[in-house]
Amino acid sequence: MKKIGLLLFALGTAPAFGASVVASVGGAPITDTDITTRTKLMARQGKTPTDNRRDALRAIIDDHIKLEYAKNFNAVPSDQDVAKEISRMKLDDLPAAEAAMARDAVKADIAWQIVVARTVLPLVDVSSEDIAAEKIEIMRAQGLPIEMTIVRLVDIPADAAAKLTRPKNCDDAMEMARALGGAPQKFTAVQYELSEDIRSRVAGLAKMTWSPRADDSVLLVCDTKKTAEYGKLDDMIKQNTMYKKALFLADQQLKQLRRKAVIIINDGRYKI
Numbered sequence: 001m002k003k004i005g006l007l008l009f010a011l012g013t014a015p016a017f018g019a020s021v022v023a024s025v026g027g028a029p030i031t032d033t034d035i036t037t038r039t040k041l042m043a044r045q046g047k048t049p050t051d052n053r054r055d056a057l058r059a060i061i062d063d064h065i066k067l068e069y070a071k072n073f074n075a076v077p078s079d080q081d082v083a084k085e086i087s088r089m090k091l092d093d094l095p096a097a098e099a100a101m102a103r104d105a106v107k108a109d110i111a112w113q114i115v116v117a118r119t120v121l122p123l124v125d126v127s128s129e130d131i132a133a134e135k136i137e138i139m140r141a142q143g144l145p146i147e148m149t150i151v152r153l154v155d156i157p158a159d160a161a162a163k164l165t166r167p168k169n170c171d172d173a174m175e176m177a178r179a180l181g182g183a184p185q186k187f188t189a190v191q192y193e194l195s196e197d198i199r200s201r202v203a204g205l206a207k208m209t210w211s212p213r214a215d216d217s218v219l220l221v222c223d224t225k226k227t228a229e230y231g232k233l234d235d236m237i238k239q240n241t242m243y244k245k246a247l248f249l250a251d252q253q254l255k256q257l258r259r260k261a262v263i264i265i266n267d268g269r270y271k272i
Helices: 002-018 032-044 052-073 079-089 096-123 129-142 170-179 198-200 227-259
Strands: 021-026 030-033 146-154 184-192 217-226 264-265
Touching: 021 052, 030 032, 032 052, 032 096, 032 184, 052 096, 052 227, 079 096, 079 264, 096 227, 129 227, 146 170, 170 217, 198 217
Parallel strands: none
Antiparallel strands: 021 030, 021 264, 146 184, 146 217
């Protein structure tokens, strides 16, 4: 009788425990509580997507996959390195469950960065075209460290703007504008200090070329000079371009590892 009672107890408790395991990856269970904890951690980091519970599950799965893969390269970080990153991210004072989740997430992130640096980044190469495209992107977004002398002509009629031709220099541009009855303005500024509307109009504009008329005005870059910051710019852009390419390739690799992983979803709400 005692044995039957123990059996009934076991059968009675097993389903309640099993129901809380909504998924597993590589045999490691992921509970609904784990997902709730991860969503809280995501919220602390400012990540609040509409479907955050499924995103949280995917993040937990990816952490497991990254760490397992990193073991092949002896790339799992030490507890000390993880603790330093946790401190840098100001996640030291989390509740116990969130703190444990944060440590796992940070460990996986550091491990993946090491793997990418060792296996993906060395294979990435960038061309001069890639660097030029990145420069244009930076110019449009925030501007390069280039001092620009700009001639601006406001309240110019369309027929007058159509008569503007390529000037020889800044003074020639000013005289040309005045000859058309305009009152040109000339100013000098570092490109990233320009207002967004002006910066967007001069980004990529060839020197001594009038911009298309917009808001009844035209612009012309008549002189440029690289600032002291410019010297390291190409190296910085090259590194940034390589890193972006490496991240793209790493993301493709992670998708492949995810397909190969043994992932079991027990709860239809969390299908990914």
